[in-house]
Amino acid sequence: AQSVAQPEDQVNVAEGNPLTVKCTYSVSGNPYLFWYVQYPNRGLQFLLKYITGDNLVKGSYGFEAEFNKSQTSFHLKKPSALVSDSALYFCAVRVPSSGSARQLTFGSGTQLTVLP
Amino acid sequence: GAGVSQSPSNKVTEKGKDVELRCDPISGHTALYWYRQSLGQGLEFLIYFQGNSAPDKSGLPSDRFSAERTGGSVSTLTIQRTQQEDSAVYLCASSSDGTSFYEQYFGPGTRLTVT
Numbered sequence: 001a002q003s004v005a006q007p008e009d010q011v012n013v014a015e016g017n018p019l020t021v022k023c024t025y026s027v028s029g030n031p032y033l034f035w036y037v038q039y040p041n042r043g044l045q046f047l048l049k050y051i052t053g054d055n056l057v058k059g060s061y062g063f064e065a066e067f068n069k070s071q072t073s074f075h076l077k078k079p080s081a082l083v084s085d086s087a088l089y090f091c092a093v094r095v096p097s098s099g100s101a102r103q104l105t106f107g108s109g110t111q112l113t114v115l116p
Numbered sequence: 117g118a119g120v121s122q123s124p125s126n127k128v129t130e131k132g133k134d135v136e137l138r139c140d141p142i143s144g145h146t147a148l149y150w151y152r153q154s155l156g157q158g159l160e161f162l163i164y165f166q167g168n169s170a171p172d173k174s175g176l177p178s179d180r181f182s183a184e185r186t187g188g189s190v191s192t193l194t195i196q197r198t199q200q201e202d203s204a205v206y207l208c209a210s211s212s213d214g215t216s217f218y219e220q221y222f223g224p225g226t227r228l229t230v231t
Contacts, residue, residue, distance in 0.1 A: 034219060043120070043207055043222035090159065102172060103149060103161035104220065 002027040004093050006107035013081050014115050021076040021110045023091030031093045033074040034104065035065055038088040047089075050074060061085070081114045088112075118142065120223035122208050128229045129198055137193045137226045141210030148191050149211075149220060150183060154204035162206075165191065166213065198230045 003026045013019045025031055032051050036044040048059025050067040058064045065076045074091060088111050092104040121140045129135050141148050150162040161175040165185040176182070180199075185191040195202055205227050209220035 036222070041224075043224045044209075046219045046221065049219055092159075102147070102164045102166070103175065104151075104159075105161070106159035108158045 004107035006110045012113045019081040023074045027095045029095045034092040036090045083114045122223040126227045134196045139191045139208030145210035146213045147211045149209040151207045152204045203230045
């Protein structure tokens with residue numbers, strides 16, 4: 001079975017500072033990894049994904065994430081946080097070779113608050 | 117272009133009633149997914165449709181839940197004899213096809229409250 005862990009329920013960061021939202025995964029096989037963001041009363045918006053190739057992937061709104069196979073991590077980062085980045089962030093995984101290849105398995109979410 | 121749309125945005129129903137939730141995927145997307153988001157369970161997969169193939173129903177929590185997709189486009193999720201534990205936000209997503217590397221695009225969700 002595959003699983004995703006987001007160890008921090010809440011992350012607070014000052015505007016202008018770098019931010020990191022952590023994600024680790026446990027799968028059998030090679031993972032496809034995704035980050036989504038959810039603003040209040042909105043659906044999930046896709047930020048970025050890792051499929052293969054360069055371990056550092058860049059996505060929307062200046063976010064990036066680094067795939068680390070040895071640490072089974074896919075942390076989301078941004079060099080300079082904005083107040084408007086405050087939202088709920090979800091990490092998700094798919095394993096193409098598994099029986100549940102089609103659906104995403106989500107982490108529990110991390111509430112990011114950027115303080116002005 | 118237009119994204120995934122869902123209706124209604126909010127639904128309040130009495131315990132024991134049936135409800136239908138609707139999803140309009142992005143035009144041309146052949147894959148459609150339903151998820152449920154609740155406080156206690158996080159985001160859970162419910163069901164997956166890909167083209168004309170038989171749906172993957174492995175995530176449906178009970179036989180009170182069913183879904184169909186007509187003409188390869190619009191989908192309806194039906195919950196019969198609703199229970200209070202069914203209260204959640206139901207999210208629909210679509211993607212270009214079911215290939216694993218395509219991202220899913222989510223609708224705004226339907227917030228279901230069972231009283």
